[in-house]
Amino acid sequence: MTERTAPVPPPPGPAGSPEDPADLRVAVLGARGRMGSEAVQAVRRAEGLQLVAELGSEDSLEALVAAGAQVVVDLTVPSATEANVRFAVEHGIHAVVGTTGWDEESLDRLRALLERHPGTGVLIAPNFSIGAVLAMRFSALAARFFESVEIVELHHPDKVDAPSGTAARTAALVGRARREAGVAPSPDATQQDPHGARGAVVEDVHVHSVRLRGLVAHQETLLGGTGEQLTIRHDSFDRISFMTGVVLAVREVGSRPGLTHGLEGYLDLGL
Ligand SMILES: NC(=O)C1=CN([C@@H]2O[C@H](COP(=O)(O)OP(=O)(O)OC[C@H]3O[C@@H](n4cnc5c(N)ncnc54)[C@H](O)[C@@H]3O)[C@@H](O)[C@H]2O)C=CC1
C-alpha cells in the first residue's frame, strides 16, 4: 500500500484555462492538506468547475466572498469545520464537507441554520469513496443477520481523530439497523479490560482503531454467526479514490438544499 504525500502538479488541460462565466466557482478550505491538495487538483481537472480560492488556516473566510465562491469544499480539521460551514451558509455558499468531527448536536445546529437559509445546500460526507459508501451500506444491510459485529478501521498515523468518521458512521448505521430489528448487542463475556483492549463502543458496536505508517484509509466490518464470518472490507490505497465523490458532490450540492448526511444521499444505490 502506498501513500502519496507530495502535492501533484496540475495536469495539462483545463487548469489555468480562461474562466468561463458558466463555470461553477469553487473554493477549497484546507487546500494545502493531504486531502485539500488532492481536491484542488481534482477541481482544476473537472470540466465546468473553476477553482477560485485555495485557503489555509491563516486565511480569512472573507476571501470566499471576495472570490465569488458558489461552492466551498471543507477539508480542514474537526475543530474548524463547523464555523467554516456556518460562515458559508450565512453567505449563501453551498458546502461540501469531508472533514470529520460532526456529531448529532452539531448536525442539529446546522439543520437549524439551514432552515433560516432554505436555498443553501450542505453535504456532510464521512467518506467520498464510492467503495466506502457501499461498504457502509452493505454493513448496515448485513448487521441484523449476525449475532456479533465489530469494526476495525486502519489509517495512516498522521490522522488526528479516532475512531474515524467513517467507522463512527458505520457503527451508527449498524447499531440502528440492529436496534430496529430487535437484535441484542453483540455477546461479550469480558470482565476485565484494564488497558481498553476491547476498543471504543459506538452505538453498542465495538470499534478498533489502528494507526500504521504506509496505510491510507481502510476498514473492516466483521460479522460473526455460529460457524461463519462475513468480512466487509474496503481499502483506499490513494486519496484519488475520494475525488470522484468530491467532484460529484460539488456539481450536485447546489441543487440539493438543506442538509444531506452521507454521499449516498446523492447516489441511487437501489438498496
Ligand atoms: N470524507 C472523506 O472522504 C475524507 C475525509 N477526510 C477528513 O478530512 C480532514 C482533513 O484530512 P487531511 O487532509 O488528511 O488532513 P491535513 O491535516 O493534511 O489537512 C488539513 C488542512 O487544513 C488546514 N486547516 C486547519 N484549520 C483550517 C481552517 N480553519 N481553515 C482552512 N484550513 C485549515 C491545515 O492547515 C491543513 O493544511 C480530516 O477530518 C479527515 O478525517 C480525509 C480523507 C477522506
Ligand SMILES: O=C(O)C1=N[C@H](C(=O)O)C[C@H](O)C1
Ligand atoms: O483522515 C483520513 O485519512 C480519513 N478520514 C475520513 C474518516 O475519518 O473516516 C475518511 C477516510 O477514512 C480517510
